[in-house]
Amino acid sequence: MADKIGIYLSGFLILAVYTYLFKPGKVYDYVEHVYVGFAAAQAIILGWKNIRDAAIRPLQKGQWVLLIPIVLGLLLYARFSKKMGYLARLPMAFLMGVAAGVTITGVIVAQFITQVRATMLPLISLNNVVMVLGTASTLAFFLFIPLGKQRGAGREANGFSPMTIMSNLGRATMMAAFGSSYGFIVMSRLSYLVARLQFLLGPWIHIIPR
Amino acid sequence: MPWYMRIQSISKTAIWVALVVAFAIPLIHPLGMPLNITSATTAAYNLIDSLPAGSIVFQSIGFNPAVDAECWPQMVAISRHFMSKNLKVIYYPYMQEGGMYAERIKDSVAGDYGYEYGKDYVILPFKAGGETAIAGMKDFYTLFNTDVSGNSIKDMPIFQGFRGMQDVAAIVPVTGSDDPVYYVRYIEPVYHTPIVACGTAPLLPVIGPFVASKQIKSTVIGLSGAAEYEILAKVPGSATGAMDAQSMGHMLIVLLVALGNIGLFFQKRAQKAAGVTSNG
Amino acid sequence: MRRTVPLLVGFISGAIVVAKYFIANKALSTWGTNVISWRNIVAAFALGVGSINLIQTHLRKMARKERGWDASILLLISLVGFTVIGIAKGTTNPIYKWGFDYLYQPIYSAISSLLAFMITSASYRAFKVKDWQSAVLTVTAVIVMLGAVGVGSLLYKGIPRWSQWIMDVVNTAGMRGITIGGALGAVALSLRVLLGLERGYLGGER
Numbered sequence: 202m203a204d205k206i207g208i209y210l211s212g213f214l215i216l217a218v219y220t221y222l223f224k225p226g227k228v229y230d231y232v233e234h235v236y237v238g239f240a241a242a243q244a245i246i247l248g249w250k251n252i253r254d255a256a257i258r259p260l261q262k263g264q265w266v267l268l269i270p271i272v273l274g275l276l277l278y279a280r281f282s283k284k285m286g287y288l289a290r291l292p293m294a295f296l297m298g299v300a301a302g303v304t305i306t307g308v309i310v311a312q313f314i315t316q317v318r319a320t321m322l323p324l325i326s327l328n329n330v331v332m333v334l335g336t337a338s339t340l341a342f343f344l345f346i347p348l349g350k351q352r353g354a355g356r357e358a359n360g361f362s363p364m365t366i367m368s369n370l371g372r373a374t375m376m377a378a379f380g381s382s383y384g385f386i387v388m389s390r391l392s393y394l395v396a397r398l399q400f401l402l403g404p405w406i407h408i409i410p411r
Numbered sequence: 412m413p414w415y416m417r418i419q420s421i422s423k424t425a426i427w428v429a430l431v432v433a434f435a436i437p438l439i440h441p442l443g444m445p446l447n448i449t450s451a452t453t454a455a456y457n458l459i460d461s462l463p464a465g466s467i468v469f470q471s472i473g474f475n476p477a478v479d480a481e482c483w484p485q486m487v488a489i490s491r492h493f494m495s496k497n498l499k500v501i502y503y504p505y506m507q508e509g510g511m512y513a514e515r516i517k518d519s520v521a522g523d524y525g526y527e528y529g530k531d532y533v534i535l536p537f538k539a540g541g542e543t544a545i546a547g548m549k550d551f552y553t554l555f556n557t558d559v560s561g562n563s564i565k566d567m568p569i570f571q572g573f574r575g576m577q578d579v580a581a582i583v584p585v586t587g588s589d590d591p592v593y594y595v596r597y598i599e600p601v602y603h604t605p606i607v608a609c610g611t612a613p614l615l616p617v618i619g620p621f622v623a624s625k626q627i628k629s630t631v632i633g634l635s636g637a638a639e640y641e642i643l644a645k646v647p648g649s650a651t652g653a654m655d656a657q658s659m660g661h662m663l664i665v666l667l668v669a670l671g672n673i674g675l676f677f678q679k680r681a682q683k684a685a686g687v688t689s690n691g
Numbered sequence: 692m693r694r695t696v697p698l699l700v701g702f703i704s705g706a707i708v709v710a711k712y713f714i715a716n717k718a719l720s721t722w723g724t725n726v727i728s729w730r731n732i733v734a735a736f737a738l739g740v741g742s743i744n745l746i747q748t749h750l751r752k753m754a755r756k757e758r759g760w761d762a763s764i765l766l767l768i769s770l771v772g773f774t775v776i777g778i779a780k781g782t783t784n785p786i787y788k789w790g791f792d793y794l795y796q797p798i799y800s801a802i803s804s805l806l807a808f809m810i811t812s813a814s815y816r817a818f819k820v821k822d823w824q825s826a827v828l829t830v831t832a833v834i835v836m837l838g839a840v841g842v843g844s845l846l847y848k849g850i851p852r853w854s855q856w857i858m859d860v861v862n863t864a865g866m867r868g869i870t871i872g873g874a875l876g877a878v879a880l881s882l883r884v885l886l887g888l889e890r891g892y893l894g895g896e897r
Contacts, residue, residue: 203785207793214794218801222427222808227762234762236798238769239790241742245770246777247507247537248738254536254557256732270729274736281743290697290893292733297892298701299730301881302708303546307596308881311626312874315600316867319624328856332623332864339868371868376827378616378865381857383828384835385612385633387810389481391660392612392634394807395653396480397800398434409438409652423812430811444841447851476799511791514783539738540731547727554728560781612839619858620867635839658842660807665833667815672829675819 212405215397335374342371415677418670426667433663437655444658446651451622452639454629455607459489459581464497466580467573469604471594472502472509473586478611483512484637484650485609486585490516491646494524499569500532501579505545505590510537510559530568534559545593549601551575577602586610591618595626609636698887704730705885746770769794831857 217232252274260267273295279288320336322329345364402408412420462468470489474482493500502513513534526532536559538544547554552575557563564570572578582604584591591608595618598604605628608618612633621627631640634657637650704726711723749763776787820826837843838854883889 203789207789211793211797214797215801218798218805221805230759230762231765232798233802234766235769236795236802237745238766239773239795240799241745241766241770242773242777243507243795244738245742245774246782247510248539248735249778250536250561251539251735251738252732254561255538255728255735259556266725267729267732270732273729274733277733277736277740278743280740281747287693290693291700292736293892293894294697294701295704296730296733296737297884298703298705299543299708299726301701301884302705303543303597303727304877304881305709305885306712307542307546307593308874308877310600311596311621312592312870313878315624315626316620316871316874319620320867320871328860331860332867335861335864336867336871339865340872343868343872372824373827374861374865374868376824377831377857377861378869380828380831381835381862382613382616384832384839385615387664387814387832387836388633388635388657388661388839389478389612390804390806390810391664392653392657393478393480393800393804394430395434395438395634395656395660396649397804398431398438398656399649399653400797402435402438421815426812426815427808430808445844446841447844449855476796477803479796479800480804508791510782511788514788538731539734540727541734543727543730543734547724547731550724550728553724554731560783615858616862616866619863620870623859623863623867633839654841658840660811661836661840662842664811664814665836667811668818668829668833671815671818672820675821 208404212401215401334370338367338371339374339378340371341367342375413678413681415674415681417674419674419678421667421670429663430660433659434656437659438652441652442655442658444655446635446638446642446654448639448642449636451630451632452636453643455609455631456492456640456643458605458607458628459492459498459583460496462496462498462580465499467499467501467569467578468493469501469503469576469579469582471505471582471584471586471590472512473505473584473588473590474512474610475506475508475587478587479512481611481634481637482585482587482609484634484648485631485640486512486516487520488637488640488644488646488648488650489583489585489609489631490520491524492640492644494521494526494531495644495646497531498580501569502532502534504535504537504559505541505584505586506588507537510534513559529558529562533564533567533569535564536561542593545590546597548576548598576604579604582606584608584610586614589617591627592621595621599626607631694890694893697893698890702885702887705881709885742770831861 214232217228220226221229252271256267256271256274260271273292276288277292279285320333322333324330324333341364399409403410459468470486470493472486490500502509502516504510504513517528517532517534521528521532528534535555536557538547538554540547544554551573552565555564558567576598579602582594582598584594584606586608587610591606591610591614594604594606599606606626607629608614608622608627609631615630615632618627618630622630631637634650634653637648638654641648641651707719707726708723711719746767749766751757752763753760753767773787773790776784776790780787782788782791818825818829818832820829834850835854835857837846838851838857843850843854880889884892
């Protein structure tokens, strides 16, 4: 019974959201605020569960060193005080420092060395040539001065310089990469609407069978 | 207004109505369009299918309701495949909502295969660290000592003899986020665990370099990936029925782009003929 | 002092994590593991900060009867109600699950589905081929869109193959360049954070 009521309510909530397309108004507002409230509740619940299971319970069993992250975590809330707000910098610096350390150790091998190694391909096929030139030209485009902005050289002189060729090649590769990314983004966004319509036409008003 | 200007000025409302109609017709009356099963999805299916019974797979759940249209059908199809192969599954909610989706698998899928919680599968708790939580998985029992409900995991049968991520046979993130990249950064270089990245369509361009370098073994991408997996694993699901609608949506967009560009082409020609310099 | 001590904390905590990776030492390894697990605990505290800010903002809105204050009542009822249920009874409780399945999930997914409408009308208006770069962008987008679904192979049987080639070769080449560049940038930024050169996260002077 609760599920049946839930399904009917869900259908009306989805249509309430779609009123935004005609005129964003009170109905959309109310529905959006209910969702934001639940999202915030979820954050509090999961935060509490993390703290209880990873810090408070082990602390009660004698792991006193966990007082350090608990105190740092509580100091985050100092930001709500005008006088003591500067204390919130300590946990922020801790969060940023650990994240920076973790990033350095992870990125160098997986995202740099392995990727560079994978680009070193023999130029014996069209695919390999495209891969090597495309990667090199994209990097060159980002790392060096773009076309038309080189100091001390006119546009005509730039026409056939190696940098101009690499720059154009890099742009072409990136445009193709962004074009294909866009194609996939479109596919993704359309599927969100397909799923809502599948629900409305199926479990909600039973036009399509389950 | 000339015809080439009119086809560049179709109203938003007309486009939106056309979109809804383009989706609704094939949902109500399927058109039977072909579905190409890609080599990537086939490779993902074969990798999981080749795992011996009793192997432990680590499924990271990195999506929320915004993107569950693509990810939920993938997760259901893949979980059904895991359970039909008698694989042990560790569900890890990388995102806050992940635990609720794992609960849905518990309520609606696990029972179909006689799966017992704690023995055949477990749901770990969400960890707020994001990337650093995945980095911390190298010391598994420092990061995790309870399941999602706060019960100690050391007593659970699924964790008997489990030393850590080195004992995981495959990592299968189903995600709308960037957790596959973090498994590539922190887990794969250490344990060389095969990663099958599943998720939203925009994920593929981002992880493409890692797939090409074999750091990610295979992928299941988007709603079409979910539909392909449902067919390969022979499990019922909602993705297959949605593909005709997806096709019509893509056709509509391609048609609209074509109309806009045809209009622009003839507009520029007319302006040139009239001796007017066009600024586009 | 108010900036120096936090910068020192940031440096020491990051340095321990980096040292754990490069130096094989049991004590360092233990401390590195501890620091990483402590970060997860501190991050859990951070989850509540946004929610408290939200509560403050909406209570102020209600007190001053600002525009939309009636919607704020719904937000606070939803927030407080589900927080109490979730903490007291757990997230596996039937009421909490019902709220997730029939309130949160449908609304959130419907809001994200509005993007389908926006992206369709935006594609129509924005995808105008004016130069070679926009031509490359448009052509690859169209091929990939058609290749990803069944209609592509109906129009021309080579489209799925071309789409696959664009993804496997061209897209990979472009994104690999961006990935490598991004990796260099990430390392540079992380070093700047550790060395205290990047201070934006500390906020303004007090």
